[in-house]
Amino acid sequence: MRIVVTRTGGFAGITRRAELDTTGRPDAARLRSLALAALSDAWPDRPAGVPDGFSYELDVDGVTAYCADPELSPSQQELVSKVLGEGA
Amino acid sequence: MTNAPDRPAVFCPIVPPHLLESLARHEDPEIHLPARYTLELDASHRTRRRLGAPGAAESAVAEAAGDRPDRTIYDAGHQQTLPGTEARAEGARPSKDQPVNHAYDGLGATFELYLKAYRRHSIDGRGLPLNASVHYGQGYNNAFWDGKQMVFGDGDGRIFQDFTGSIDVIGHELTHGVTQYSAKLEYFGQSGALNESVSDVFGSIIKQHALGQTVDQADWLIGADVLAPGIHGTALRSMKAPGTAYDDPALGKDPQPATMDGYVTTSQDNGGVHINSGIPNHAFYLVATALGGHSWERAGRIWYDTLTGGQLASDADFAAFARATAAAAHTRYGDGEEHQAVLKAWSQVGVAVSAAVPRQTAPEGAPFPAQG
Known part of the structure; x- marks a missing residue:
């Protein structure tokens, strides 16, 4: 499974994009279920969000959905944090 | 005294x-x-x-x-649930936790500017209590206004550090609240860039007011204190010289244009709201420095009148905002140096205002002075 997270907006307005391939990873099963949970909590279109809030695009094997701070679900928080690798 | x-x-x-x-x-x-x-x-x-x-x-x-402000600072305890536990209420003694105190002081400085300069009572003009949460998330690289309160991350220490450390960042975020209660500028495209710019303008003014600076003493930077040590840059944005704030391998290069020649069309960041805000930011800088003295006095007053005067559409573009600032300057100060400074500044950043000013007479037939 290929997971891509793109974060836009924020006070700095700087876009960050990171991807993670679960193939061959010891935590692949855990990551797959996390990604699917995050996706099922997300929106088909980009939500309005709040001024300076981060906005996220989640792409899981080509399926795209959106979420925005401060309304991330726990799965979304964990996934975004894991993939961007710097904390949501 | x-x-x-x-x-x-x-x-x-x-x-x-x-x-x-x-x-x-x-x-x-x-x-x-x-x-x-x-x-x-x-x-x-x-x-x-x-x-x-x-x-x-x-x-x-x-x-x-x-x-008097009515502030409450909460500690989110590195979770992303708001607001967290109360850490300092209005009038309480300082906390041992510096971000709590920085947030408290920054909220106070913002309240102070709006009250003393414009007689506005808090963010909504009606004494809204000011709440903020610090230590939001783990190494969270952001600060925002969620529609009801301020939220501050600690930064990851690599790119950003504690977001309560920059008074202009706090003023910027709370000004999103002022805009929410006044012009309601839509957070997309040019109206979104104006929403961002207004927050930078008053964020900088709030810092200058707190420090007692004149326009010549001010640094006109946004977020100078939130960049982590080692990042190649002076701040996140420069109103004096948009596009020059940083150039760093981790952050990239400051993408802000100063004039319409550099206007960026993009679908990211709500249509580049943090990018094209450089243009109206620079216009304000030009007006403030042309008039001299304290930015919150005439230049800030014109921008404040524009934001709160009820004449600005929520989907205003740069040209509409420029016209509104010119009209606000004319209404408050007549056809004097303030009005002329506003017209000249917009002309310098490439935004046309000519159709703008209803009572402009332009006796010489040349409404705008030449560049410079």
């Missing part, structure tokens, strides 16, 4: 307490109200008892009650 009645000593730490106390007993409210306010900020209950002023003085304090 009487040379700046419009900018009281509240954030001026060099005034010793004994001097403040004698000012607080002065018969002139212009002098005693700010002094009492400062003393109350420092140690509310104890100070009032010590002053022991009954009668007229007591009622003056009561009258000024609406002129």
